Amino acid sequence: MVHTTVVGNYPRIGDTPDEQSLRRAIARFDKGEISAEDLQEAERDVVKAVLREQNDAGVELVTDGQISWYDSQSHIARRLASVEIDGLARYFDTNTYYRQPVVRGAVAWKEPILVDEWKFAQTNSKAAVKAVLTGPLTLGSLALDKHYRGKKALTLDLANALGEEVSALVRAGAAHIQVDEPILTRHPEDLPVAVEGLERIRARKGAAALTLFTYFGEVSNIFEQLVDTPADVIGLDLVQG
Template sequence: MIFTVVGNYPKIPNAPRPAKLRQAITRFQGGELTQAELARVEGEVTEEVIREQEAVGLDLLTDGHIRWEDPATYFARGIDGFEISGLIRYFDTNVYYRQPVVTRALGWKGPITVKDLQFAKRVTNKPIKAVITGPFTLARMSRNTHYSTLEALVMDLAKILRQEALALQAAGAAWIQFDEPWLVRAKQDFPIVQRAYTVLTEGLTTKQTLLCTYFGDVQGLPPAFFKLPVGGFGLDFVTTTGNFDLLKRQAWPKDKWLAGGIVDARNTRMQNFEELERAFGQLTAVLPAQQLHISPHCGLEFLPREVAYAKLEQMVKSLRQGVPVL
């Protein structure tokens, strides 16, 4: 069993700890810091959040996505053919992002996140999970003014992000995760996702890949979803009870991992031990622990840093060591 996070980690702590990154970005925008000086602070903060993940006892870490402004623009800025436009709401959250606009045929410019993976690997001996915003979600988060169909855009993104995945594999990512939260709110588009993932994963030899969904359940997707060419699936067990129902109804595919998001990453309320154990028990009832990742149900950036830490600590202590926290 692998205790991990879905992706991002809160970028700044609260007083008395200094909000280093916030201050550095303000100074960079005011022309007081160079790009290199900002990058150094981003590195320091990345190391800081890696240490926090180590301290709570996670088995698989991310770099916290400290350098990402959001899941869309970090990739869009690295791909030829995107421009970045105005603020738009991120799903049904209180968070906004700048919407990428597809202005011409997209093209791969080179690795986007490989240097981040390399940095994280230098900082820790723990395995690192690399996260890529999946082609379907990146397409849906963007405004398309070039391609004649959504599918054409998704397929081009799949080709581009495949290069990214291959580069991450070569750079030694322990796991590669494709985030597809948009899939749970546009299930009718599954055939597009299915064709895209054939392209996306072509040539990937690692079996440690995940397609991660959140902000809803995967009920209503065709059975072919669980046959997609990835090593496992990230499912959200917090937003709805739909994925619990699904586990009861159908056998979990023998050869796939389940990454279960059972800790609420969108509310500061702490779940009690019984709540967490009950959720955990429903996962271990249907598949062996060796096939499980356990994590919060989405990235942790919706929470203040200290609450995110407390939730991870509670998750690991309660479920690995059976020590009731709360």
């Protein structure tokens, strides 16, 4: 049986005036006209609209659209110990940018990062909500490392931290966890490190289903190895890949 899902994020801001409510709220927040609580309410209104669209379309496994994420790197990294957020860097070969994490010391999990967002989404969805995390190899590869001076050590500490987050999500009730590793389309030679990181995350997932997703290119040269990774589901990009 084939089930339907979405990869993860939705556009935060659309083309119509109604779809630009979040842009207006962000502008007002930047001017000091509304509070952080008001901005969160505006974000959550968009999350509810995103969930409603997926529910109405019959999607069986939905996401919150990652509406509250400024980008795929800083949203998680900024809540980890020893990580600061710096200026903008280009995200792969897209026309979007991310706030680059800077690692100043040993990375560690401090507190739940996505749990409240997942709980809100699940409360407002008829279908199961999938929690989506940027993978440790991608986080480590796109960060500015001022401490480890080695990708593997940083990736594995990030994997330990993400494992703690996955454990918190599972305790909250999440039954589906997705880990995104788009960096594998650019550096397939790093797959062994990605696998070692994924094994550490898998050890904390309990009975939840674990999905590994790649995108922004093809992974045909490592497809057989991907199938053997410790993930229950593999997601592939069939547009750019």
